[in-house]
Amino acid sequence: MLIVIDIGNTNITMGIYHEDLLIGTYRLTTKFQRTSDEYGFMLLSFLNASAITVKDIDDIIISSVVPKINYSFTNSIKKYLFKEPIFIGPGVKTGIDIRIDNPSTLGADRLVDAVGAYYTYGGPCLVIDFGTATTYDVVSHQGEFLGGATAPGIGICANALSSQAAKLPEIEIQKPECVIAKNTIKSMQSGVFFGYIGQTEYLIQQIKKEYQQDMKVISTGGLGRMIAKETALIDIYDADLTFKGLKIIYDKTKRKQSL
Template sequence: MLVAIDIGNTNITMGVYDRDQLIGNYRLTTKFQRTSDEYGFMLLSFLNASSIEVEQIEDIIISSVVPKINYSFTNCIKKYLHKNPIFIGPGVKTGIDIRIDNPSTLGADRLVDAAGAFYTYGGPCLVIDFGTATTYDVVTAKGEFIGGATAPGIGISTNALSSQAAKLPEIEIQKPNKIIAKNTIKSMQAGIVFGYIGQTEYIIRTIKEEYGENLKVISTGGLGRIIASETDEIDIYDVDLTFKGLKIIYDKTKKNIYI
């Protein structure tokens, strides 16, 4: 079995593959202060909840955009799973040709999503990840990552309203029935959700115009379902896209081939 882990700025998500089948996933909040033992206990709890024995784990692959916790996470895996994890980075075969100004600056999460989208759905494609930040990335028909756009995530935008304006409360992110709201909470929800739908549609259309040909639009990310369900500009919403990308990259790395 393979454990696939995505360490993001807001959440850490973990999934287990039994061959090509994703059989369980688990999410916890990213916190810099946790020790390797704390991560280890959480990892073991996840495996136990999925009725998986440590001895069944063959390998671990990790995508991380939070370098501060990589050391603790690596130690937890060595101590509790008795494995050396594979981190997405130099030397790892992804099957994606990075064609940007400085390839070393590309976040592992964006590369993993690109691999997941391209090898699952084909190219050319536009990959949108509604995470802490919302990223829009273009992959050509040849599997070339040629760049994209980055915007504040839905959560960041919502938190900015309540934290920067004294009289605006924290709200649940959901789409109200009408955009003309009659109270503060509905007004904030309308501005955030309808505004984000508009932003998403405009960026997609503009990227397609600039690219010059049609792109299949694939989205993922925890809050992405809200947006994807409200627009025809997004073709596919795949909540497991990052796990699929990690599995694809793992297979390529183990076989030591480029495709």
């Protein structure tokens, strides 16, 4: 079995593959202060909840955009799962040709999502990840990562309102009944939610116009489902896109090593 792990700025998500089937997922909050033992206990709890033993695990592959916790997380895997994890980075075969100014600066999460989208749904495609930041990335028909755009995530937008304006409260991100509201909370929810849909649709339209071609639009990320339901410009919402990308990269890496 293969454990796939995505370490993001807000959450750490983990999945287990039995051959090509994703049989379990788990999510925890990203915290910099956790020790390797704390991560180890969480990993073991994840396995126990899925009725899987340490001996069942063949390998672990990780995508991380939080370097501060990589050391502790790696040590937890070595200590409790007895494996050396594979990190997405130089030397790992992805099957994507990165065509940006400095390929080494591309976040592992964006690369993994691009792999998952391209090899699952084909190209050209526009991959949108609604995470802490929202990223829009273009992959060509030939599997080239051509570039992207980065916007504040919908959560950041909501938090900015309450933190920067003294009289505005914290809000839950949800779709209000109408655009024009009769109270402060509903008006904030309206501005954040419907405003974010407008931003999303405008960027999709401009990206397609810039490349002068139609492309499949694939979205993922924690709040992506909510946005995808509200616009016809997103073709596919895939909650497991990152896991799929990690599994594809793992398979390519192992095939390369066996040659």
